[in-house]
Amino acid sequence: MASQMFGLLKRLGANRADPLLLEPSISVVSRAWLGAEGSYRGSRDRARYMFKYPTKEINNHLSFPGARISSPTMRSLISLISWIPSPWGQTVSSDNRSTRLVSYLEDLPLEILYMIANSLDPATKACLSLCNHHLHSLFGEKRPFPIRTEAWHMFHTNLARARPSLIYCRVCAHFHRREDISPPGPAWRTDARFPQHSTDQAMRSLEWCVSVHQTESLYHFNYMHVQLAMKRHYCGPEHGISTDDLAHVEVLTFPSRRLTSLLSVDACVCAAAGGKASLYLRLQHWALMPDFNVHRLPFIRVCGHSSLHAPHVYAVIKRGLETCVWRGFEARESEREMGRQTETEAQSEAPETFHCPPCGTTYQVEVRTCGDEGVAVVVTKWLDLGAGLDPHDDLWRRHILTERHYLKEIVLPSQESTQTRVEHDSCVSLEELSGRNSSLLEGRTYTRRMDHWFDNVWVLQGNKRLPIYCYLPPKKNILASHVRLRN
Numbered sequence: 001m002a003s004q005m006f007g008l009l010k011r012l013g014a015n016r017a018d019p020l021l022l023e024p025s026i027s028v029v030s031r032a033w034l035g036a037e038g039s040y041r042g043s044r045d046r047a048r049y050m051f052k053y054p055t056k057e058i059n060n061h062l063s064f065p066g067a068r069i070s071s072p073t074m075r076s077l078i079s080l081i082s083w084i085p086s087p088w089g090q091t092v093s094s095d096n097r098s099t100r101l102v103s104y105l106e107d108l109p110l111e112i113l114y115m116i117a118n119s120l121d122p123a124t125k126a127c128l129s130l131c132n133h134h135l136h137s138l139f140g141e142k143r144p145f146p147i148r149t150e151a152w153h154m155f156h157t158n159l160a161r162a163r164p165s166l167i168y169c170r171v172c173a174h175f176h177r178r179e180d181i182s183p184p185g186p187a188w189r190t191d192a193r194f195p196q197h198s199t200d201q202a203m204r205s206l207e208w209c210v211s212v213h214q215t216e217s218l219y220h221f222n223y224m225h226v227q228l229a230m231k232r233h234y235c236g237p238e239h240g241i242s243t244d245d246l247a248h249v250e251v252l253t254f255p256s257r258r259l260t261s262l263l264s265v266d267a268c269v270c271a272a273a274g275g276k277a278s279l280y281l282r283l284q285h286w287a288l289m290p291d292f293n294v295h296r297l298p299f300i301r302v303c304g305h306s307s308l309h310a311p312h313v314y315a316v317i318k319r320g321l322e323t324c325v326w327r328g329f330e331a332r333e334s335e336r337e338m339g340r341q342t343e344t345e346a347q348s349e350a351p352e353t354f355h356c357p358p359c360g361t362t363y364q365v366e367v368r369t370c371g372d373e374g375v376a377v378v379v380t381k382w383l384d385l386g387a388g389l390d391p392h393d394d395l396w397r398r399h400i401l402t403e404r405h406y407l408k409e410i411v412l413p414s415q416e417s418t419q420t421r422v423e424h425d426s427c428v429s430l431e432e433l434s435g436r437n438s439s440l441l442e443g444r445t446y447t448r449r450m451d452h453w454f455d456n457v458w459v460l461q462g463n464k465r466l467p468i469y470c471y472l473p474p475k476k477n478i479l480a481s482h483v484r485l486r487n
Contacts, residue, residue, distance in 0.1 A: 185461035230388030320367030
């Protein structure tokens with residue numbers, strides 16, 4: 001037995017097994033070992049008995065689990081003891097291996113684990129059971145809760161937080177990949193279809209808020225874009241999409257009517273007074289005509305419940321047009337310098353701000369001169385789209401549904417409005433936004449700084465210009481789909 005032990009110690013790391021070096025420890029341990037071997041020669045597992053009932057001499061060397069062991073030979077022996085599957089051997093430590101602290105849940109006693117599990121909701125408990133095999137054997141269930149319940153939705157929402165490219169859809173009751181979701185703009189369109197979304201009105205796009213052109217806009221914003229943007233806010237930059245990817249500028253001209261319209265959209269995440277974050281959209285519409293007359297004002301819808309032809313809005317536009325015409329064009333004909341001065345004075349007047357109670361849209365209307373291009377009616381809107389957790393949230397549904405009996409009256413707190421939050425947290429002020437849009441319309445600058453989509457439409461998606469192949473459908477242009485997936 002001593003020779004076998006000497007061989008094991010040699011294999012454990014001693015390059016040169018020196019008998020003089022090993023003699024003190026081997027003499028003590030081997031005597032105890034041989035004594036046990038002589039007394040229990042018929043035992044099937046003598047080594048296990050030896051370590052389960054250690055003699056006094058071995059205890060003098062190994063003393064207690066936290067003891068410092070200075071002899072290299074004894075450290076090799078302790079490694080051997082730790083390797084043998086024995087409850088006692090697992091408690092021995094050495095200088096090379098510090099005392100292990102409890103750092104994992106599975107190291108806790110079962111009583112504490114059950115106390116933790118009993119204090120969790122079913123969705124969190126199901127997530128805990130998926131951490132490893134040990135916890136799954138304790139808390140795992142084949143069917144912890146029925147499908148399409150709140151616990152089911154919360155469970156899969158928590159699972160999606162660990163996967164940067166996935167979001168959980170409550171309508172479809174399964175995950176969607178980020179690569180399968182088309183951006184709101186016309187570029188990088190995918191062929192993915194979601195049949196379940198057509199059966200739920202909450203998955204419709206914001207068609208009422210972006211229909212400034214009296215026709216369907218190229219900007220299709222739906223609830224999945226809210227989820228992607230808010231997931232990045234909740235989980236980090238690897239998840240979801242940036243709010244810059246939701247930015248959009250679109251210009252449409254009507255040569256027969258001598259009308260040019262512009263739509264700009266930018267998004268930001270702001271925290272409300274209660275600390276709950278929401279995604280906000282700021283939309284600005286421009287309707288530009290060279291010889292603007294209030295009677296030729298195009299039909300521009302502010303939301304699903306109001307338009308520019310509402311009496312209170314129509315009166316503001318009429319008053320602004322009369323002021324611009326009288327101070328701008330007539331003064332410019334008589335004296336150019338006076339025209340510039342009156343133009344600045346006219347635009348310095350504070351615009352009128354309104355609020356739609358059914359949908360909570362805050363908007364302001366103003367009339368601005370746009371260089372030599374004419375006069376434009378500018379409508380700026382601020383929308384609170386909610387936290388991106390449930391498509392049936394009232395903050396989102398009120399912008400989609402127009403039936404008043406489905407909506408609740410929204411009254412914003414007097415100390416802070418949607419407009420105040422966005423203008424406080426946005427990196428681009430309202431003055432800078434209006435100045436950029438005005439510069440695009442002056443001298444038809446949009447034809448040089450934006451991408452030509454087709455006919456009389458120009459687009460700037462994500463505040464950057466894109467190659468022309470990005471606007472083609474993926475089926476017709478394989479290169480565009482590959483580039484999008486790579487990005």
